[in-house]
Amino acid sequence: MVQTNYCDWVKMKIKKVSLVFAMSISLFIPGSLLATSAVAATTTLTIESWRTDDSAFWKNTLIPMYEKAHPGVKILWAPTSANEYDSSLGIRIKGKTAGDVIMCRPYGTTKTFIKNKNLIPLTGLPGLSNFTTQSEQSWADASGVPYCVPAASVGAGFYYNKDIFKKLNLIPPKTQAELIALLDKIKKDGKYTPIALAGTSADSWALDQMGLELVGPYYWKGDAGGVALDNGTRKATDPEYVAAFSALASWKPYLSKGFSTNSYTDAEQLFILGRAAILVDGSWSVKEIAPPGKNVGVFGAPVAKAGDKPYVQVLADHGFGINSASPNQAEAKKLLTWFTTKEFAQAYANGLPGFFPLSTEKISIDNPMAQAWLDLRNGAIVDAPIGMDKMNTGTPNFFSVMTNELNKMMTTKLTPEQTAAEFQKSLSTWYPPQAKNK
Amino acid sequence: MKSRNMMRKRYRQLVLFTSPALAFFLIFAVFPLMGTIYISFFKDAVFVGLANFKFLFTDDNSSTRLLAAFLHNCEFFAIAASVQIPLALFMAALLTSGRVRRLTGFYRTLLFIPSTLSVVIVGFIWRLIISPLWGIVQYPLLGEKTTALPTITLMSVWQYLGIPLVFLYSALLSIPSNIIESARVDGASDIRIFFRIKIPLIAPQIGIITILTFIWTFNGFDIIYALNGGQPGPDFSTDVLGTLFYRTFFGWDADQGNQNLGAATATVIFFIILLGTAAYFAIVQRRLKVSQL
Numbered sequence: 228m229v230q231t232n233y234c235d236w237v238k239m240k241i242k243k244v245s246l247v248f249a250m251s252i253s254l255f256i257p258g259s260l261l262a263t264s265a266v267a268a269t270t271t272l273t274i275e276s277w278r279t280d281d282s283a284f285w286k287n288t289l290i291p292m293y294e295k296a297h298p299g300v301k302i303l304w305a306p307t308s309a310n311e312y313d314s315s316l317g318i319r320i321k322g323k324t325a326g327d328v329i330m331c332r333p334y335g336t337t338k339t340f341i342k343n344k345n346l347i348p349l350t351g352l353p354g355l356s357n358f359t360t361q362s363e364q365s366w367a368d369a370s371g372v373p374y375c376v377p378a379a380s381v382g383a384g385f386y387y388n389k390d391i392f393k394k395l396n397l398i399p400p401k402t403q404a405e406l407i408a409l410l411d412k413i414k415k416d417g418k419y420t421p422i423a424l425a426g427t428s429a430d431s432w433a434l435d436q437m438g439l440e441l442v443g444p445y446y447w448k449g450d451a452g453g454v455a456l457d458n459g460t461r462k463a464t465d466p467e468y469v470a471a472f473s474a475l476a477s478w479k480p481y482l483s484k485g486f487s488t489n490s491y492t493d494a495e496q497l498f499i500l501g502r503a504a505i506l507v508d509g510s511w512s513v514k515e516i517a518p519p520g521k522n523v524g525v526f527g528a529p530v531a532k533a534g535d536k537p538y539v540q541v542l543a544d545h546g547f548g549i550n551s552a553s554p555n556q557a558e559a560k561k562l563l564t565w566f567t568t569k570e571f572a573q574a575y576a577n578g579l580p581g582f583f584p585l586s587t588e589k590i591s592i593d594n595p596m597a598q599a600w601l602d603l604r605n606g607a608i609v610d611a612p613i614g615m616d617k618m619n620t621g622t623p624n625f626f627s628v629m630t631n632e633l634n635k636m637m638t639t640k641l642t643p644e645q646t647a648a649e650f651q652k653s654l655s656t657w658y659p660p661q662a663k664n665k
Numbered sequence: 666m667k668s669r670n671m672m673r674k675r676y677r678q679l680v681l682f683t684s685p686a687l688a689f690f691l692i693f694a695v696f697p698l699m700g701t702i703y704i705s706f707f708k709d710a711v712f713v714g715l716a717n718f719k720f721l722f723t724d725d726n727s728s729t730r731l732l733a734a735f736l737h738n739c740e741f742f743a744i745a746a747s748v749q750i751p752l753a754l755f756m757a758a759l760l761t762s763g764r765v766r767r768l769t770g771f772y773r774t775l776l777f778i779p780s781t782l783s784v785v786i787v788g789f790i791w792r793l794i795i796s797p798l799w800g801i802v803q804y805p806l807l808g809e810k811t812t813a814l815p816t817i818t819l820m821s822v823w824q825y826l827g828i829p830l831v832f833l834y835s836a837l838l839s840i841p842s843n844i845i846e847s848a849r850v851d852g853a854s855d856i857r858i859f860f861r862i863k864i865p866l867i868a869p870q871i872g873i874i875t876i877l878t879f880i881w882t883f884n885g886f887d888i889i890y891a892l893n894g895g896q897p898g899p900d901f902s903t904d905v906l907g908t909l910f911y912r913t914f915f916g917w918d919a920d921q922g923n924q925n926l927g928a929a930t931a932t933v934i935f936f937i938i939l940l941g942t943a944a945y946f947a948i949v950q951r952r953l954k955v956s957q958l
Contacts, residue, residue, distance in 0.1 A: 310894060314916025318924075335919055427808065428898020432918075485797025487808025487899060493798055623726055624919050627896060635900055638808060656725065 270558045273303045273326030275319075277312035278545070284578045292574065293565060300558055320345045320550070327553035328562060331375035333365035333543035335619035341367075346374045346548040352560065354567025362585040365543035365611075375546030376566045379575065379582035382540060382600050383437040383509040389522040391419055391504045399526040403442060403474055406529045410481040413504045421481035423503035425491035431634035433491055434475070435626070436542070437507045439633060440612045443471035444538040445531035453613035459660030463651040464644075472643035474531070476636055487638035510600035511544070513581035517596040525596070527603040539607035544582065621657040628653045698935070705928035717929035731930075733901060734909040735937070737814055741905060742882040744818040746875055752822070753829035754871070758859060760830075761837040773834065777827035784824070788891040791820045807892070810902040817903055821888050825881075829874045836867040869950070876945050883938050886911065906934045 274285075285304040293302060305326055307315050313336045319325035320340065329346065331337040340346050349355060350372055355363070358377050366375035387399060395416055400406040413421040425433035444452070446467045455461035461468070483489050483497055495516060498506035508516060517523040530537055547566050549559045565571055572584035573591070580594035583601055592598045618625035628650060636646040655665045705717055721727050756776060760769055779787065795802040795816065806816040840863060848858050864871075886907030889897050895917035897903040912920065914927025 310918060311915070313919060314922045317916060317921045336921075339921070427893075428896070428900065429892075429894040431898070483798060485803075485805040485808065488792075488796055488805040489798055493796070497798065619919050622920065626919050627917075631896075631898065631900060634898060638899060639810075 269299050269301050270555050271301045271303055272328055272555055272559055272562055273305050274328045274330065274547075275312075275316055275326040275550075276304065276306040276330040276545075277309040277332075278330065279306045279308055281579055282306060288578055289571075289574060292570075293562065297561070300562075302562070320552070323552045325550050325552070327550055327555050327559045329375075329548045329550050330378075331366050331546040331548045333546070334616045335624075337366050337375065337546075337548070338368075338616075339620065340548075341374050345551055347551045347556065348372045348374055349376065349548070349563070352376070352564060352567070354564050357567050357569075357586045357588055359585075359587060362543065366546045366548065375548035376563050377543065377546045377585035378566060379544045379579070380541045380585055381509050381511045381544045381582060382542065382603060383441060383507070384525055384527045384539075384600070384603060386498065386506045386508055386516050387524050387526065388419075388498065388501060388504050389524050391501070392524075395504075397504075399524065400529045402533050402535075403445075403477075403529045403531055407477055410478070410505075414481055420483040420497055420503040421505065422478055423483055423489075423494040423497045423506045424478070424486075425494050426482065426486040426489045426634075426638060427491075428631070428634050430491040431630040432626070433494075433507070434633040434637060435630050436612065437509060438475045438478075438637075439471060439629075440540060441507070441528040442474040442531075443468075443613070444528075444540075444608075444610050445535060446470040446474065447613070449538055449608055449610035453611065453616075456613055457617045457660065459658075459662075459664060462661060462664035463654065464647045469643055469647045472636065472646050475633070476643050476646075479637060482637070509542075510581035510583070510597065513594060513596045513600065523596065525599045525603065527607065537603075537607040538610050539604050540612060541604065541609045542612065543585070618654065618658055623653060623657075625654070625658075701928045701931050701935075704925055705932045708925050717926050718933070720926065721929055721933065727926075730901065730904065730909055731906075731933070734904050734906045737903065737905045738883050738885070740814055741818050741885055742879055744815055745822055745882050746878050748819065749822045749826060749878065750829055750871065750874055753826055753874075754833055756826070756830050757833040757837055758863070760834055762855070773831070776830055779824045780827040782824065784887040785891045787820060787824045788888050791823075792892060808899055810899050813899060814903050817889060817892060821885070824888075829878070832874055833867060833870060836870040837863060840866050872945075872950050876942055876950070879941055879945070880938055883934065883941070906930075906937070910934060 282304060290302045290304060294300060303326070313332065316325060316329070317336075317339075320343075329340075331340075331346075337346070348368075352373075355373060355376070360371065362377045362380070363373040364371070366377065367373045385399075391413075392398070395412060397409055397412065400409050410421040413419055424438065425431070447453070447455075447461075448467070452461070452467060456463065456468075483494065483503065489497075494503070494506060495508065495512065497503040498508075498516065506516065527537055527539055547563055549556055549563065553559055567586070569586065569588040569590070572586040572588060575582065576584050576590050576597075577593050580592070580597035581600060583592075583597075584590050592601060614625040614629065632641075632646050632650045635641045635649075636643065641649075651661070651664065655661045655663075706712060706714060708716065721731055756772075759765060760773060765772055792807065794800045795806050797803055797805055804812075806812045844862060845858060848862055853861070884907060885905055889903055889905060889908055890911065893903050893908075895908060895912045895915075897905075897908050910927060910930045911917075912922075913930045914922050914924060916922030
């Protein structure tokens, strides 16, 4: 091919390409016009959440249910991973790019949003009467105005492998002394890890929520102990708190091999594979830990001494609020109203077994293991975890210090007394009610 | 007159050809960097001068964390430099020695493969391998304060061994064979040739690799975050400047991020790296003359 021809060929090519380009643009323009006109007719509501595990349930069940009944509304489920949720949502709220509906953490973070007027008050929302004031309290401001529709609570406790218990002739313990005796028996047998629990520093939240908060209330007397710490009338080095730390530390000889490197998933795997007799976990793991056909049972926190009334934690897990920067607040209110209905609560209870609706409506629970978790609440004193409400707002916050100290106590030689002292020292540096208790 | 014209033309070409790269560099490197330094002087949109830096260096909690993170970075660098570079040099020497003959290409590929893996995968695999529960090591390496950071550093060394290796390998290959041959004629042993001829010839490249390792380790974040999250334990023993910055800027768990304080942390990290690199070039690299052949 000669040079000139080549040039012509290139020019022709360019013409052709630009023609195709122009055609494709002309194809796109009506398309995008159509798309915008379609958007104008429907409202898209984005839901912010940390429950990445529940995506399938939302996309396949809940969202179609709502969209079918409410044509013209599209719901976008946009979860962020749990560890990053609070901080990244905080950034999105500040930048006014957060979704319309916000899944609310109980206490701390949500209270900050309420204080900064990032959520709108839900006074007068139809359907809120389906909840007790107590369950609304986890997401309310100081004067009791609710900002989130309570959605679900969870509980923590112990799963046990019924086969191993039968083989070793054991029964679920009633008191903490029985628990230790039982763990000792399993250890002597030598075949199984007596108790599986998360031990890595990254998962040390488990040591607080599923360790200290299980055994502790018997010593610090439930909510009274939490309030006393919040007010500064008692300090963490007082005997009742040290006793709680000691009760958790008494599990130390019975933990899994290489405990300090075992993550939460490792602990669950150990139990699922039948290598651990007991797993400390929560109702939220029902689906993974006790699928149908697994011979697994549950027991609640053993009491400190025989005859005590059991404590059980009803952990408010999540609610739903409305972003004050959202342009679609009217639609969002309608969605939240649906979240208060029995229809929603019933679908939620069976779609996410282990998450218990907070609605006062009568909800039936299909999953027997989830029901077993719920039964733990019968005849028990209900209490909330300590520290999460008021002490979680400073730097370093309660939770990060507490989990770090508990991790040190369980993986090093740190004694319960030293743990309490270290914790108190950190708290007194910034938390005003505790400042005098150095 | 004519030459002047040509000079001007040349400059015009120079500007023309460098401007895309320059614009790219200004927009994506210089501008964000200046922006970071700029916002580090503010607190909630109010100008506060150096208050954020003062807080970083004097507040009890944050100064302890900053110092600890800096020392962990030094440890990270010291282990990475003292293990990775000699190991890479040794491997490169083996590959160029002709001992592995036809398998050179195979080994070179093999040693480079880990560098192409995702850190998340590398962290996960190694965590399983050394887990007392599922793996082959009976000691909780990642769970003890003293061993956690060296263990993570060695994972990183394992992963990125290929990069200094390829670098030094090509440097060794570029040594003219006539020098080696004449040394051999003079009766020098392989070991002597390696230490007296090859190493001095590639010293500038070893220097560059050292300073690159310094920059990589002080910017290190990914493998630690992948393994231990934003509050890397046990008891902050694997917390480096990168994770400290992340926690300060974006927040972690219930800790809300503080963009201004985070920008101040990033500025401190930038100056540490800048000073380290500048000192290295001023003191060491200048003296490593490329040997004239």
